[in-house]
Amino acid sequence: MSGVRVTGGLLRGRRIELPRGVDVRPTSDRARQAYFNIVRDRLVGGRFLDLFAGTGIFSIEALSRGAASAVAIDESRTGTALLAGRALSLKIPLDVRCGQLPQTLRAVALDAPFDLVYADPPYDMKLDVATLLEIDATVPLAEGAIVAIEHRSGALELEQVGLTRLRFRRDARYGNVAIAFFDLADA
Known part of the structure; x- marks a missing residue:
């Protein structure tokens, strides 16, 4: 197993092992650090939703950096079981849910x-636009919320x-990876 490391907060430096046999593509440390620097003002004490969570590194890092709670959703039973166990061992308030979007996302909307x-x-799988539309239609967002979607740069x-x-705000690029940022249009 190889791993990714938490880049900030109380769990900084902690390695999160990547499971064997589970297809994950962890976001680079550089892109993850940049994301958390951009959203830091909304993070502390906030609620974090991690879609297509994979290793759960974004949820874990959000909690490490001061989020009050996080929900991680992924469709891999193996991956979510490992993530739930990891959350218990780290003693973090991470709600892990296994399921496909949009069904699981609609349950979170409550x-x-x-x-x-x-x-x-x-x-x-080219799910970025479909996922964005589902978030737009379904996810309850607090005033000042920030939505980000990772995608292949230029795609x-x-x-x-x-x-x-x-409303689209900006696209931040980190090599072949980009993160598109959105906020509420009426904010």
């Missing part, structure tokens, strides 16, 4: 609003998306 949403859909086309609540 919860309190989120301050931050991070989605990292598999690049090869996210927003011209014809048709968002109703979300």
